[in-house]
Amino acid sequence: MGEELRSVRVEAERCRGRMACLRACPTEAIRVRNGRAAILEDRCIDCGECVRACPNGAIQPLTESFRDFARFRYTVALPSPALYGQFRREILPGAILRALTRIGFDDASDLAWAGEAVSVAIDEYLAEYRGPLPLISPFCPAVVRLVQARFPALVDQLVPIDSPMEIAAREVKLHKAAHLGLRIEEIGVIYVTPCPAKIVAVEFPPRKRVSYLDGAIAIADLYQPLLAALARESEPVGEVQTVHGLGLAWPVLGGQAACLRTEDTLAVGGLREVARILEDVENGKLSELQYLECHACPQGCCSGPLTVDNPYFARSKILHLVSRYGRQPSRDREQIRALYRQGYFALPGRFPPQPFPPLDTDIPRAIEKRSRMKEILEALPRIDCGACGAPTCRSFAEDVVQGRAALEDCAVLTAEQARRHRHTALAEGIQR
Amino acid sequence: MPEVSIFTQRFEVRGRDFTSAGRASTAVKEILKEIGIPPATVRRAAIAAYEAEMNVVLYARRGTLELQVSPAEIRLLVQDEGDGIPDIELAMQEGYSTASEEIREMGFGAGMGLPNIRKNSDEFRIESVVGQGTALDIRIRL
Numbered sequence: 272m273g274e275e276l277r278s279v280r281v282e283a284e285r286c287r288g289r290m291a292c293l294r295a296c297p298t299e300a301i302r303v304r305n306g307r308a309a310i311l312e313d314r315c316i317d318c319g320e321c322v323r324a325c326p327n328g329a330i331q332p333l334t335e336s337f338r339d340f341a342r343f344r345y346t347v348a349l350p351s352p353a354l355y356g357q358f359r360r361e362i363l364p365g366a367i368l369r370a371l372t373r374i375g376f377d378d379a380s381d382l383a384w385a386g387e388a389v390s391v392a393i394d395e396y397l398a399e400y401r402g403p404l405p406l407i408s409p410f411c412p413a414v415v416r417l418v419q420a421r422f423p424a425l426v427d428q429l430v431p432i433d434s435p436m437e438i439a440a441r442e443v444k445l446h447k448a449a450h451l452g453l454r455i456e457e458i459g460v461i462y463v464t465p466c467p468a469k470i471v472a473v474e475f476p477p478r479k480r481v482s483y484l485d486g487a488i489a490i491a492d493l494y495q496p497l498l499a500a501l502a503r504e505s506e507p508v509g510e511v512q513t514v515h516g517l518g519l520a521w522p523v524l525g526g527q528a529a530c531l532r533t534e535d536t537l538a539v540g541g542l543r544e545v546a547r548i549l550e551d552v553e554n555g556k557l558s559e560l561q562y563l564e565c566h567a568c569p570q571g572c573c574s575g576p577l578t579v580d581n582p583y584f585a586r587s588k589i590l591h592l593v594s595r596y597g598r599q600p601s602r603d604r605e606q607i608r609a610l611y612r613q614g615y616f617a618l619p620g621r622f623p624p625q626p627f628p629p630l631d632t633d634i635p636r637a638i639e640k641r642s643r644m645k646e647i648l649e650a651l652p653r654i655d656c657g658a659c660g661a662p663t664c665r666s667f668a669e670d671v672v673q674g675r676a677a678l679e680d681c682a683v684l685t686a687e688q689a690r691r692h693r694h695t696a697l698a699e700g701i702q703r
Numbered sequence: 704m705p706e707v708s709i710f711t712q713r714f715e716v717r718g719r720d721f722t723s724a725g726r727a728s729t730a731v732k733e734i735l736k737e738i739g740i741p742p743a744t745v746r747r748a749a750i751a752a753y754e755a756e757m758n759v760v761l762y763a764r765r766g767t768l769e770l771q772v773s774p775a776e777i778r779l780l781v782q783d784e785g786d787g788i789p790d791i792e793l794a795m796q797e798g799y800s801t802a803s804e805e806i807r808e809m810g811f812g813a814g815m816g817l818p819n820i821r822k823n824s825d826e827f828r829i830e831s832v833v834g835q836g837t838a839l840d841i842r843i844r845l
């Protein structure tokens with residue numbers, strides 16, 4: 272954390288302080304100060320819920336645009352398969368990939384095959400793994416951040432296998448470079464992303480120095496141009512041989528688990544639900560499961576915050592594609608296994624625990640602060656009205672203890688009551 | 704002598720209330736994380752607190768779980784009003800359980816509760832009076 276950039280930012284001129292984001296943020300990372308939202312960077316996990324919630328479009332993801340890709344001699348779009356669920360049912364992946372080349376990319380490549388290959392790698396890893404269960408999917412970066420921040424004891428249960436987008440990007444790059452006689456750095460592989468979390472994963476790939484991806488552009492930003500390009504095509508229904516069945520299910524909740532050999536799996540969508548399940552795992556429950564598939568978004572990536580279509584409809588369209596392209600494996604399993612043994616899929620290092628900052632780095636002082644926080648909380652109305660600019664009375668009490676807010680900011684506590692609390696020993700503590 | 708700061712909070716636990724079961728231990732965990740207790744220690748305390756809370760939910764009418772955090776240790780004091788445990792030594796054995804069929808069908812009462820608490824604590828005391836209730840004193844050193 273710290274130097275890393277967060278993937279969303281508030282455009283102050285557009286913010287009307289309507290507090291929708293305040294309630295939407297699952298980690299209580301937002302405060303409204305002087306009528307404007309502000310993000311506490313070290314509590315943000317890039318889930319994009321605030322982007323979804325803002326009625327004024329004031330919270331924007333830091334995606335790129337075509338101008339940023341001028342530095343490459345050749346660009347390849349690598350869309351999340353979630354993109355395939357965004358258009359009319361009859362528009363097939365092949366047509367969408369072709370449309371990407373019409374709107375400015377030199378080429379576009381499908382990555383569903385990589386989802387399938389990664390599934391085989393997970394099968395292999397599960398077969399040899401001997402540590403605590405269940406293993407947790409590492410493919411939603413917001414979930415990974417949640418584990419690192421709120422469930423740091425579980426970091427080693429995140430599967431150490433690279434994501435389909437990275438595997439595919441590496442293949443595309445090497446292949447294109449050889450094919451076109453270009454240097455690797457002259458080729459820009461651009462992820463078409465359903466969410467801000469993946470943007471951060473491109474900028475700061477977990478456990479690696481560099482990503483094979485060179486940038487990310489939002490599905491929502493390409494939607495209009497793609498629609499126009501698709502409308503111009505005389506033959507919009509395109510079959511492309513390189514789009515495969517199994518990995519196509521990855522962007523829907525349960526799609527990863529369905530690709531695995533084991534049936535001891537559970538798929539959970541939505542950060543609050545994910546957090547509840549992880550609470551259970553932390554309490555020593557659910558060890559009868561092998562694989563826990565977790566998505567920050569309720570329906571999986573097909574419902575990402577930077578997608579456009581209705582999440583349920585998007586899901587149904589992806590499932591339609593899965594049945595259309597079949598569930599037959601498209602690659603030779605043995606070949607993938609051999610690659611697995613060579614470390615082709617492995618992520619080096621470990622996911623470091625990165626807990627949210629405690630009340631104090633000094634434990635005795637943190638204990639004192641927590642006691643004061645409790646006293647303050649008991650004095651507060653505990654109705655989580657949000658008028659103070661904090662999402663809950665609990666987070667407001669924390670802000671007061673940390674000197675980020677004053678007790679008088681509470682709209683319900685009368686001035687008189689706040690004054691009284693100021694004069695107690697507790698208030699002396701706050702001032703210290 | 705320097706003053707030692709202790710954080711104390713007490714939670715009510717209702718027997719047979721499966722919808723709120725786990726709330727107290729979740730809150731305990733949250734507080735320990737806010738204080739900055741190392742993850743591995745939080746996890747031990749989490750398991751102990753959860754098992755202790757579930758014992759109250761499963762076998763007692765009501766109870767309390769009190770969390771105390773000092774710079775030296777985490778302490779969980781659990782008291783319940785319930786049937787009590789007639790043979791503590793037996794109850795401490797893994798797999799021993801007096802859970803009813805109904806409770807087992809819900810996936811609880813596998814007889815791992817008390818042994819699990821002992822495994823995850825540094826000091827564990829249990830007292831029980833049949834017909835009155837059970838008291839647990841769980842300590843985890845920091």
Ligand code: SF4
Nearest residue numbers: 296315316318319321
């Ligand atoms: S991206 Fe998610 S965690 Fe970050 S501020 Fe927005 S809602 Fe909160």
Ligand code: SF4
Nearest residue numbers: 411466567568572575
């Ligand atoms: S579920 Fe998918 S779309 Fe949603 S935040 Fe995670 S990776 Fe992004």
